[in-house]
Amino acid sequence: MYDVSDPRAALAPAAAAPKVATEFAAADYAKFYETAPQEDDASGRTWYARGQNYVVAYSEAEAGAVFTRESQVDEYALIVPEPTTKVEISANGETKIVDGYSVAFIPPGNSTIKVLTKGRIVRLITSRATDLTAKCSNADSFAAPHPNIPPFEPWPTPRDGYRIRSYSLDVKQQGGRFGRIFRCTTFMINYLDVRNGPRDVTKLSPHHHDDFEQCSLALEGAYIHDIRWPWTTNMNNWRDDDHEYCGSPSIAVIPPPAIHTSRAVGEGVNQLVDIFSPPRMDFSAKPGWVLNADDYPLPAKA
Structure with a gap:
């Protein structure tokens, strides 16, 4: 259910009636601002939390910090939220400087992220990285797979092969487009437009997803x-409603098919980023919504 002013109101309905869910998982919340980081060293402070298919690694990184992945099995993502933060990414013999206020996708294999100027970075890595899932503050919630989510399947490889790809978030709003959406083989990132002040509670967007989880990352507000x-x-399977307050930084992991909507309540800048793993088809099917769609083909079943 969307307000008529919401671009998602134009999304096509599901092609077929889904299987009716009979059991449900709880939502998960990780409030990084009120918990100790899992890593605290010369590189900075890093918090880990997860959904079924992914790990979110949120870091307040010092200049010179290096984050390494060895024999990474699939592509992963990096968000650099602040314009003043610059990073150097190396992977499989390629090195690229990435400016702040960007999203980057990093190939499988061996890679490093070097933080050149102090700032925040967010890495998104699939839960195939079992060395990271064990660090997550909510690891116990995923001791068994949650219901209603199919097995993870990555999307097709890029048309010109894997390489470091980066995209500026400095994208102007456009009528009829929802947020700023980028995707790779393993993730879809929707960097929502900044909301100044609280959301109008007469124009909320309660909706549900039949078979995929949503992660909402609050970066500001x-x-x-x-x-x-x-x-x-x-x-016995009924659950009480949640009305969970989350400051920033934090994540909310929203399981299917729970009805959900998120209300900005901060008086200043509120910035939310929605994360999906693997990418979602309905957003991908909307012309012009995925800003890097030319780089990544759709699955054959599309």
């Missing part, structure tokens, strides 16, 4: 995530 689970014939 504060949000309340309103979440409601369906009722089934088995009352």
Whole structure:
């Protein structure tokens, strides 16, 4: 259910009726601002939390910090939220300087991210990286797979092969387009438009996803995530509503098919980033929504 002013109101409905869910997972919240980091050393401070298919590694990095992946099995993503932060990425013999306020995708194999100027970085890595899943503050929530999410399948490789790719987030708003969306083989990142002040509660967007999880990363401001689970014939599976306050930085992991909407409540700048793993098809099917669509083909079933 979307307000008529919301670009998502034009999304096509599902082609077929989904399987009716009968059991549900809880939402997960990781409030980095009120918990100790899993890593605190000369490189800076890093917090880890996860969803079913991915790990979010949020770092307040010092200049000169190096983050390494060895024999990484699949492509991963990097968000550099602040214009003043610059990084150097090396992977498979290629090196690239990436300016701040960017999204980058890094190939499988061996890679390093060197932080050239102090600042925040966010790495998004699939849960195939078991060395990272063990570090997550909410690891126990995923001791068993959550219901209603199919097995993870990456999307097709880039048309011209894997390489370091980066994209500026300095993209003007455009009527009819929702946020600033980029995708790779493993992730879709929607860097939502900045919201100044609280959201108009007469124009919320309660909706659900049948079979994929949403991660909402709050980088600035504060949000309340309103979440409601369906009722089934088995009352033992009913869940109370969530109305969870999350300052920043934080993540909310929203399981399918819970109805959800997020309300900016901060008086200043509120910045939310929605993350999906693998990418979602409905956004990919909208012409012009995925800003780097030419670099990554759609699955054959599309």
